[in-house]
Amino acid sequence: MDQHKTPHESVNAMSQTTLVYCDAPSTDYIVADQSLLPLTTCKADLHLHTTHSDGSCTPIELIDHVVAHTDLHVIAITDHDEISGAHIARDYAQGRGVDVIIGEEISSREGHILAYFIHERIAPGMSARDTIRAIHEQGGLAVAAHPYDWMVRSLGRYGLMQRAAGIQPEWAFDAIETLNSSLFPRYANVTAHQVATRLGLPMIGGSDSHQLRTVGYGYTLYEGRNASDLRTALRHGRTSPAGANWSYTDLAVATGRLVQRVSMAGVSLALRSIGLVS
Numbered sequence: 001m002d003q004h005k006t007p008h009e010s011v012n013a014m015s016q017t018t019l020v021y022c023d024a025p026s027t028d029y030i031v032a033d034q035s036l037l038p039l040t041t042c043k044a045d046l047h048l049h050t051t052h053s054d055g056s057c058t059p060i061e062l063i064d065h066v067v068a069h070t071d072l073h074v075i076a077i078t079d080h081d082e083i084s085g086a087h088i089a090r091d092y093a094q095g096r097g098v099d100v101i102i103g104e105e106i107s108s109r110e111g112h113i114l115a116y117f118i119h120e121r122i123a124p125g126m127s128a129r130d131t132i133r134a135i136h137e138q139g140g141l142a143v144a145a146h147p148y149d150w151m152v153r154s155l156g157r158y159g160l161m162q163r164a165a166g167i168q169p170e171w172a173f174d175a176i177e178t179l180n181s182s183l184f185p186r187y188a189n190v191t192a193h194q195v196a197t198r199l200g201l202p203m204i205g206g207s208d209s210h211q212l213r214t215v216g217y218g219y220t221l222y223e224g225r226n227a228s229d230l231r232t233a234l235r236h237g238r239t240s241p242a243g244a245n246w247s248y249t250d251l252a253v254a255t256g257r258l259v260q261r262v263s264m265a266g267v268s269l270a271l272r273s274i275g276l277v278s
Contacts, residue, residue: 054210059088069215081105104118105145117227203239218241218242
């Protein structure tokens with residue numbers, strides 16, 4: 001997905017607000033004192049997977065692709081229940097013009113939760129409430145991932161609207177993912193947007209990419225220069241989701257790879273059960 005790197009306008013389909021963002025390569029922002037740079041509306045893909053969970057690219061391949069073929073300024077590696085790939089990506093990205101947020105897509109009992117700005121892995125299998133608490137204890141941000149996705153266990157089925165409401169909610173989310181490029185049918189994003197609006201929570205977008213071809217399809221727009229500015233924007237509700245859905249070809253490729261992984265896992269389990277592998 002090579003993209004022209006010149007300034008242009010983008011319309012946020014959710015809010016119908018015209019936004020101007022800078023497509024200049026991130027390397028333009030490597031200076032001794034970033035505080036001297038003017039703020040611009042930048043792009044962050046906040047939902048990406050690598051081979052450290054169920055993605056098809058390594059962390060290094062992902063960084064090389066982002067730098068060479070996208071206009072993203074910030075990315076978050078959010079492997080399922082794992083952060084080792086995110087650490088590798090962050091170290092490799094140093095000096096390459098893209099900020100990497102240490103993230104994790106955590107499998108709570110009520111659904112997937114995205115953690116950002118954490119430094120230690122958070123175990124799956126806890127309640128959503130305890131998972132959010134564990135994220136906040138690390139100083140991280142907790143985001144409801146694709147809450148109305150019908151294909152996986154999702155928070156919307158377990159009362160997101162009620163449990164995330166109020167001054168002291170049971171589920172104290174910092175934001176909701178309202179644009180996930182992988183979702184079919186697309187009403188799941190619309191519902192998430194409506195719920196986030198009613199709850200008064202910030203919104204983010206991400207590609208949910210498990211392959212390089214869809215990196216940057218979904219993203220979050222924010223005013224700033226780097227990941228630290230993105231964190232501030234999220235805290236103050238100054239983010240906007242934007243982008244496009246995967247194509248049917250993208251979906252077919254991803255489905256084929258998933259079937260292949262499941263098949264190989266089944267073969268491996270059968271071989272272990274008869275003692276041919278340990």
